[in-house]
Structure formats: structure tokens, C-alpha cells
Amino acid sequence: MSVVESTTRRTGGSTPHRAPRRATRTRRRRQPSGLPWLLSVPTLLLLAGLLGYPLVRMVVLSFQNMRLRELLSGRTPPWVGFDNYTKVLGDSTFWTVVGRTVAFTAVTVVISVVIGLGIALLMRRVARGVRLLMIVAMMFVWAMPQLVAAQAFRWITDSDFGVINYLIDKLPGVNYQNHSWFVNPWQGWSVITTLVVWAGVPFLAITLNAGLTQVPKELVEAATVDGASPWQTLRNIILPILKPLLTIVTTLSVIWDFGLFTQNWALRDGHPEPEYQTLATYSYTQAFGQSRYSLGSAISVITVLLMLGVMAFYIRQMFKIGEVD
Amino acid sequence: MKRKIVAAAAIAATLLGAAACGSNDDKSPTTSASGAVDGKGKTLKVWLMVDAQSGWKGVVDDASKRFTDATGAQVNVEYQQWANHLTKLDATLAGSDVPDVIELGNTEFPKYVFSQAFTAINPGDYENSGTWLQGLKGACDFEGKTYCVPYYAGARVLIYRTDLFKKAGISAAPKTYDEFLADADKLQAAQKSDAKFGAVYMPGQYWYAAMSWVKAAGGDIAKQDGDKWTGQLSQPSSVAGLQKWVDLAKKYSKADPTKNENDQAGIFAQGEAGMFYGNAWEQGAAEQVKKDPNDPNSPLVDTKVKGKLAAAPMPEVPSFLGGSNLGIAAKSQNKQLDAQWIKYFTDSTSMAGLVKANALPNSTALLDKAATDNPTIAPAALAAKDTWFTPNAEKWADVEKGNILQTMLSDILTGKKSVADGAKWADDQINSTLND
Numbered sequence: 001m002s003v004v005e006s007t008t009r010r011t012g013g014s015t016p017h018r019a020p021r022r023a024t025r026t027r028r029r030r031q032p033s034g035l036p037w038l039l040s041v042p043t044l045l046l047l048a049g050l051l052g053y054p055l056v057r058m059v060v061l062s063f064q065n066m067r068l069r070e071l072l073s074g075r076t077p078p079w080v081g082f083d084n085y086t087k088v089l090g091d092s093t094f095w096t097v098v099g100r101t102v103a104f105t106a107v108t109v110v111i112s113v114v115i116g117l118g119i120a121l122l123m124r125r126v127a128r129g130v131r132l133l134m135i136v137a138m139m140f141v142w143a144m145p146q147l148v149a150a151q152a153f154r155w156i157t158d159s160d161f162g163v164i165n166y167l168i169d170k171l172p173g174v175n176y177q178n179h180s181w182f183v184n185p186w187q188g189w190s191v192i193t194t195l196v197v198w199a200g201v202p203f204l205a206i207t208l209n210a211g212l213t214q215v216p217k218e219l220v221e222a223a224t225v226d227g228a229s230p231w232q233t234l235r236n237i238i239l240p241i242l243k244p245l246l247t248i249v250t251t252l253s254v255i256w257d258f259g260l261f262t263q264n265w266a267l268r269d270g271h272p273e274p275e276y277q278t279l280a281t282y283s284y285t286q287a288f289g290q291s292r293y294s295l296g297s298a299i300s301v302i303t304v305l306l307m308l309g310v311m312a313f314y315i316r317q318m319f320k321i322g323e324v325d
Numbered sequence: 326m327k328r329k330i331v332a333a334a335a336i337a338a339t340l341l342g343a344a345a346c347g348s349n350d351d352k353s354p355t356t357s358a359s360g361a362v363d364g365k366g367k368t369l370k371v372w373l374m375v376d377a378q379s380g381w382k383g384v385v386d387d388a389s390k391r392f393t394d395a396t397g398a399q400v401n402v403e404y405q406q407w408a409n410h411l412t413k414l415d416a417t418l419a420g421s422d423v424p425d426v427i428e429l430g431n432t433e434f435p436k437y438v439f440s441q442a443f444t445a446i447n448p449g450d451y452e453n454s455g456t457w458l459q460g461l462k463g464a465c466d467f468e469g470k471t472y473c474v475p476y477y478a479g480a481r482v483l484i485y486r487t488d489l490f491k492k493a494g495i496s497a498a499p500k501t502y503d504e505f506l507a508d509a510d511k512l513q514a515a516q517k518s519d520a521k522f523g524a525v526y527m528p529g530q531y532w533y534a535a536m537s538w539v540k541a542a543g544g545d546i547a548k549q550d551g552d553k554w555t556g557q558l559s560q561p562s563s564v565a566g567l568q569k570w571v572d573l574a575k576k577y578s579k580a581d582p583t584k585n586e587n588d589q590a591g592i593f594a595q596g597e598a599g600m601f602y603g604n605a606w607e608q609g610a611a612e613q614v615k616k617d618p619n620d621p622n623s624p625l626v627d628t629k630v631k632g633k634l635a636a637a638p639m640p641e642v643p644s645f646l647g648g649s650n651l652g653i654a655a656k657s658q659n660k661q662l663d664a665q666w667i668k669y670f671t672d673s674t675s676m677a678g679l680v681k682a683n684a685l686p687n688s689t690a691l692l693d694k695a696a697t698d699n700p701t702i703a704p705a706a707l708a709a710k711d712t713w714f715t716p717n718a719e720k721w722a723d724v725e726k727g728n729i730l731q732t733m734l735s736d737i738l739t740g741k742k743s744v745a746d747g748a749k750w751a752d753d754q755i756n757s758t759l760n761d
Contacts, residue, residue: 069440071419072655159581160592177521180581183739270408271728273583273735288412289726290758291436 055304062297071293084298093274094282094299098306101278104189105257112197113250116204121234123209138202146199150266153195157181157267182268185275192276195263200256204249211245212238244321251314258307279303355470356653358450358664364398367659369666371402372414372424374649376684378404380606384678388670395669398662411722418442418654425657426666428476431648432715432725434464438472439719443652444660445470452672453688460646460714461687474667475687477679478648480708481533483639484593484608485600486630489515498637502541505640509577512599519597526598527574528589529582529738530731533645534602535570540713541642542566546730547716547755554718554759556752558733559745567744571737582738585731594628604647605705606683608634636701638708646712648685685709718759729754 062084064077088094119138123131141149157164159180168176182188215238223233239246261280268276277285283303287296377385389400403424405413411433417423429437437443448454448471461475483505485498490508493515499505509524516522527534536546544563547554557563574580579597580589586603590610593601601607612631617623638644651671653663669675676686680695683702689710696706715721724730733751736742742750 067440068415068436068442071415072440072442074419159584160595175520178579178581180583182583183735269585269587271585271731273728273732285727288415290723291415 058297059301061294062301064294066293068291071291077294080294084294085302087295088298088302097277097279097282100275101258101260104193104260104278105254108193108196108200108257109250109253111193112200112204112253113246115197116201116249117208117246119201119205120208120212123205124212135206138205141199142202142206144199146262147266149199150195150263153191153263154267154269157191182273182276188267188276192260192263192267195267196257196260200253204253207249208242208245211242215241244317247317248314248321251310251317254310255307255314258310279306355445355447356660356664357447358661358668359447362396362398362661362665364396364659364662364665366397367662368399368401369426369659369662370424371400371426371666372405372410373402373428374410374430375404375406376649377402377428380684381679381682384675384682385670387678388672388675389666391674392666392669396662396665398659400666411726418656421656423654423656425654425659425663427652427654428649429473429652431461431464431475431646431650433722434473434650434652435467435717435719436722437652438465438467442655443472444655444657445472446474446653446664446667447471448474450664451668453676453686453690456688456690458646458648458687458689458709460712461648461650463714463717465650465652466717473650473652474671476649476651476671477676477687478646478685478709479604479606480644480646480685480705480712481537481602481639482605482636482644482704482708483600484603484611484634484636486598486633487635488633489599498635499640502641506573509573509600513577516599521579521597522599523577523579523597524599525573525577526580526589526593526601527570527578528580528584528586529574529735530585530728531589531602532730532734533586533647535567535734536730537639537642537645537713538570538573539563539566542569547718547759549716549718554716554756556755556759558748558755559752564744564748567737567748571744574738583735594630596629602639605636605685605702608636608701609683636704638704638711643711643713644708646709646714648687716759720759720761723758723761724755727754727758729758 061077063079063081065080065083066077069075070077119134123134126134156162159165159178162181164181165176165179168174168179181191219237220233223237228236259280260278261284264272264276264278265281272281272285279299280303283296283299286292286299373385385402389402393399405428407430410429414427414429427443448457451474457475458478461478462471465471465473465475483498489512490496493508493511495508495511499508512524513522516524539546539558542562542565544560544566545557546563547556558567574582580592589601589603590607591614592598594611594614611628612634613625613627615623616626651667653660653667657663671687673691676688676691677698680686680691680699680702683699685702685705686692686695692706692709696703715725729751733742733747736750737744737747
């Protein structure tokens with residue numbers, strides 16, 4: 001909790017003045033100066049250039065009909081109004097993809113947060129050396145680029161050379177030779193979910209572990225003395241203190257998992273079958289695979305709108321924490 | 326979210342480039358390759374696919390040298406990967422700094438010709454243009470003009486293990502389809518003790534193979550009627566062909582039904598299959614691999630099946646005629662020079678070099694000579710005489726990119742759909758894609 005608080009305070013409050021902290025604060029409150037704005041100009045310009053401009057172009061593009069011919073000749077594509085949107089929203093394939101993306105996000109986030117919290121709690125209980133070992137191990141997982149991890153999983157689950165099939169096949173009475181993990185979408189998605197959870201847990205565990213260090217020992221001890229079971233302590237003392245942090249890491253996980261692209265793309269070798277498409281890959285395939293740039297843009301705009309709901313919640317939560325401070 | 330922005334940025338970047346260069350006129354004149362051109366101080370940018378780098382870099386260098394001697398212009402060849410070359414090409418062609426000469430797969434050409442990415446050429450300027458392979462040239466033709474030059478071809482053949490054939494008591498390559506099935510049975514019986522062994526390696530998304538079986542049964546993928554394309558896979562003869570292929574894959578193949586043919590040579594090299602259906606050069610790819618696959622100059626090492634392979638035409642099954650063509654970018658500033666370079670790179674001297682490197686030449690007139698000059702590609706040269714080609718539709722590349730046929734085959738093989746349902750589904754998808 002204090003991790004979040006201190007970062008909020010640091011980014012929100014400090015100015016490069018050498019003046020005592022209190023003086024800075026009072027002055028700013030009394031006469032608003034343009035300095036903070038001036039200082040954030042570089043950031044704002046970068047954001048406008050790298051985020052704002054493409055976003056505007058994408059929205060414009062979604063109201064046109066840009067195909068390869070227009071792209072290559074440089075002619076302005078014809079305006080088609082909401083045609084792309086009606087086409088996307090009226091397409092049952094799109095809704096299946098939305099449903100799949102939402103379901104995947106829900107399942108993956110719940111699993112990773114529960115495991116992350118579990119590991120964080122475990123880290124409080126083990127000896128210092130073991131905790132250090134756990135952190136180092138998780139740092140390695142965290143540092144691994146998504147694409148590399150996805151390729152590794154692709155090889156592990158390969159039907160001809162994969163080590164998983166080899167090991168399962170060693171069990172007596174089981175024939176897993178040449179078993180294909182992606183024939184059955186439930187199995188295939190289990191592999192993808194495992195990969196995403198595995199890669200996502202370190203961030204959750206390390207952050208939540210930091211949060212847990214801020215739970216006052218006396219409170220837990222007092223509760224234990226009063227006869228609270230470990231489960232009660234967790235539910236009534238630890239979780240309420242951890243709640244703001246938990247909310248933020250959960251929201252972040254939702255945002256990351258909702259945009260799933262690299263993992264299913266790489267595991268399906270760059271051509272995901274219909275049952276392995278998520279919103280991100282679907283829009284990419286439509287835009288760049290089929291040269292329906294405008295249709296792909298419309299799908300992206302809808303995805304952004306869907307995400308805005310989650311983002312709004314996240315930003316509100318950030319402000320709330322600032323206010324408590 | 327981040328991905329969205331990256332995609333949007335890519336679109337925006339290409340848009341910016343497009344806006345900067347302004348609009349071109351539609352009516353570009355035909356580019357001639359005859360006469361002398363002075364290219365001193367100029368450098369051509371040529372995009373070839375990686376096969377040229379790994380297979381016949383010497384031919385490229387030799388043609389470029391002859392070109393430089395004649396015109397004084399330099400050549401800068403950049404080798405592209407099949408996996409992402411179209412996405413890269415789209416973004417590059419939208420700008421103004423474009424490659425001058427571009428190689429594309431023959432099935433990829435119609436979409437770009439229709440989108441006016443290439444300039445028209447005069448076929449008479451090129452050697453052997455009267456006998457260009459129809460499967461290559463067809464992709465270049467649009468409204469009475471020719472927009473690319475055939476480069477090389479590939480035909481698929483049956484590649485088999487001679488040692489296993491001998492062990493199973495088979496003395497020669499099968500001459501009929503029934504013999505082929507009988508041989509598969511014998512192989513299977515001789516290797517009974519090996520649970521991983523499959524007589525035929527046939528990956529589930531290998532649509533070039535499955536469609537060859539469809540063609541063999543008299544079926545077709547799609548037919549043009551006026552402006553409209555209609556999928557033909559649910560027609561009885563197509564379904565019969567699909568069924569025959571499915572029966573083969575189910576009975577004799579241990580391949581992953583969700584894999585395509587990209588790494589079949591490598592998997593076959595593990596020694597767990599008796600036969601596979603592949604390009605002639607895949608025989609070499611199965612027998613020897615680069616020690617370091619990332620280094621084009623890496624030494625070759627022998628695999629388990631080195632010296633145990635032979636090839637023959639697949640009996641009673643016409644081959645898909647794969648291959649590549651070369652086009653001159655409509656936005657190129659050096660069109661005359663581009664045409665000259667292509668002339669050198671596709672003349673009989675260069676073609677002889679390609680034949681040595683186990684590729685098929687671009688002309689029917691050179692096929693027989695190729696078969697005698699290089700016995701390795703004799704079966705492929707023979708197979709190249711009975712070939713088929715994908716529908717010459719502007720949007721055909723989108724059918725390939727959309728994985729329609731691959732998905733259908735996987736679904737049928739894994740039992741998600743019956744052959745008839747799968748074919749019906751694919752027809753619907755093909756109709757909406759080709760007539761979009």
C-alpha cells in the first residue's frame with residue numbers, strides 16, 4: 001500500500017525546487033503557476049505524437065473504406081460512414097471473439113491473482129534466503145520477453161518433438177505420442193492460459209509481497225491472540241488493508257490480458273485458427289492479413305471503447321488512493 | 326491496448342508516407358527491356374525471397390554482374406522471409422522509397438496487379454517468353470497486359486525412404502494410386518513395432534496437397550461466372566477428392582492435424598515416416614540441415630535419412646504449380662533498368678543455374694533439358710507437366726491469408742466437421758472473400 005502511496009506522492013508533488021517541501025506545497029496551493037504544465041510539455045507532446053495522432057487516424061480510417069489499392073496509390077479512400085461498424089457489430093464471428101476474449105480475461109485474471117496472492121503470502125512465511133531465491137526466480141520469468149516465452153511453450157507442447165508429450169507418454173498405460181494440444185480448443189486454451197498466468201504471476205506476487213510488508217504485525221498478532229483463525233485474519237485484516245493495491249494490480253492484469261496477442265499468435269505459428277482468435281489478433285488479421293484496413297480499425301476502435309470502461313475504473317481508483325493520502 | 330496503438334501507428338505511418346508521395350496516374354505505359362540504358366551512378370533495390378539466398382545466391386550475383394557490366398548500375402539485393410513479406414511490402418509500397426524489383430509467390434501476384442502495384446512489361450523482351458509456364462504467367466495477366474515475369478517453379482513429388490521400401494519388399498516407386506496405397510500398407514506392416522511410425526507424413530493443414538487430391542478427382546476450388554466467383558468444394562467430385570485425401574491422412578499419417586507443411590522435411594528427417602509429398606528441393610532439406618539455421622554460410626550436417634531418399638511423381642495426382650514471379654514496382658524511378666535486370670536474371674544462363682540448384686525453370690521448353698541435366702529434379706520436371714493453379718481471382722491471396730482451406734482441413738481431420746459440412750463452410754467463406 002505504501003508503495004503505491006509513495007509513488008503517487010512522488011510523481012504528483014515534487015518539483016525540482018530546493019525549497020523546503022512545505023513551502024512548495026503552500027505556494028502552489030495559493031497561486032497556481034504554469035510551471036507544472038511547462039514541465040509536462042515534453043511528455044504531453046510525446047503522448048500526442050505517439051498515441052493521440054495514430055488514435056485519431058485510426059478513428060478516421062474506420063469511417064473510410066481503405067483497401068490495398070487506396071493504400072498503394074495514396075488516394076483518399078471513400079467515406080462510408082458507419083458501414084464498417086454495422087458490418088462488425090452485425091457479424092456473429094465478432095461477437096464470438098468478444099465473448100472468448102472476455103472469458104479468457106476473466107479466467108486468467110482470477111487464476112493469476114489468486115496464485116500471485118498465494119505466493120506473496122508464502123513469501124512472508126519462508127526464511128529470508130528462500131524468499132530471495134523466490135524473488136530472483138520470478139525476476140527471471142518476468143524479464144523473459146513474451147515472444148521468447150511463447151516460442152518456448154510452443155516447443156514444449158509440440159506434437160512431434162514436445163517434452164510434455166514425451167513425459168506424459170512415460171506414464172504407464174498412457175499413449176500421448178504425437179498428441180496435438182491444439183486440436184481441442186479447451187486443451188489449446190489451457191496451454192495459452194498457463195503461459196499467460198506463468199508470465200503474469202511474478203509481477204503480482206512481488207507487488208503484493210511488498211504490500212503485505214505494510215500490514216502491521218501487531219494487528220495480526222492481536223487477532224491471533226483473540227482467537228481468530230488464519231482464514232479470518234486473512235479475510236478481515238490482511239485483505240482490507242491490501243484492497244487498494246489488489247484492485248490496481250487486478251485492473252492492470254485485466255488490461256494486459258484483454259489485449260492478448262503475442263501468446264496465441266506465436267503458439268499458433270502466426271496463423272491462429274478461428275477458435276484461437278482474440279480481439280487483438282482478429283483485428284490484426286482483418287487489417288493486415290486481408291487488407292481490410294478500415295474494418296480492422298473499426299474493430300480496434302470498438303476494442304478501445306470496451307477497454308475504456310476498465311480504464312475509467314482504474315483511473316478512478318488511482319485518484320481515490322491519492323485522496324485518502 | 327498497446328498492440329492496438331502499435332497497429333494504429335503502423336497504419337498511420339503508412340498513411341503519412343502515402344500522403345507525402347501524392348497520387349500516381351493510372352495509365353502507366355509498358356516498360357521496355359530492349360535497347361541500351363545508361364545506369365551509371367544508380368543503384369537498384371531488389372527484393373528476392375530467402376530461397377534465392379539459401380539456394381542460388383551465385384545465380385543472383387552472376388546476373389547482377391552481367392547487368393552491371395552492361396548498364397553501369399549497381400544492384401542491392403535484399404532477401405525477404407515468407408512469413409511477413411506481404412505485410413512489410415504493403416507498408417513499404419505505400420511510401421515513396423520502394424524496392425524497384427519485387428519477387429512474389431505466383432498466387433500472391435493477382436491481388437497486387439489488380440491494386441496497381443506493378444507496371445506492365447513487354448513479354449517479347451524476355452528470353453523463352455513464348456513458352457513461359459502457364460501457372461506462373463497466368464498470375465501476371467490482367468486486362469490484356471502482362472505485369473510480371475515468371476522466375477522459377479516448383480512441383481510437388483512423392484519422396485520416399487528407399488531403405489524402408491526394400492525392407493518391406495517393394496522394389497520400385499508406385500506407378501498408380503492403388504499401388505501407392507498398397508505400398509503404404511506394406512510399409513506400415515513392416516514397421517508394426519514402432520508406434521510413432523506413419524507410412525505417409527501428411528500434416529493436417531497441407532492444403533496444396535489436399536487440393537491436388539480434389540483436382541485429381543475432377544473437382545475444383547472455385548469457378549468464375551461473369552464477375553462472380555463460386556466455391557466448388559461442396560460439389561460431389563470435390564467432396565470425393567477431399568474424402569480420398571482424408572482417408573489417406575487418417576489411415577497412414579501420424580502428423581499433427583493442426584500443423585502445416587512448413588517443417589515437414591525436418592520432421593520427416595527424424596525417420597518416423599516412410600513417404601511424404603513435397604517440393605523436389607525438400608528431399609535435400611530432409612537429408613541435410615544447416616548446423617546453424619541462422620547462418621546462411623553454415624556447414625551442412627547429415628540427418629538420419631541421408632542417402633536413403635528418392636523421389637517420383639505422385640501417381641494420378643496433378644501437382645500444384647508453385648513458384649515465383651518478378652515485377653517492377655509502379656513507383657520505381659528506374660523502370661528501364663529494372664526490366665534489364667530481370668532480363669538477365671531470367672535468361673537461359675540464369676535458368677541453367679537455377680536447374681543446378683534444384684529449382685524448375687520458368688519455361689516448358691527448358692523442362693526436358695532440366696530433367697536430363699539434373700537427375701534430382703527429373704521427377705519434379707515430369708510432375709510439372711501435369712499441374713493445376715489456384716483460381717486467378719484478385720482476392721485469392723486473402724483466401725490463403727484467411728486460412729480458410731487450412732481450417733476446413735483441420736476441422737475435417739479432427740472430426741469437428743464432416744467432409745460435406747467442412748466443404749460447405751469453406752465454400753461460403755470463399756464466396757464472401759472472393760466477391761467482397
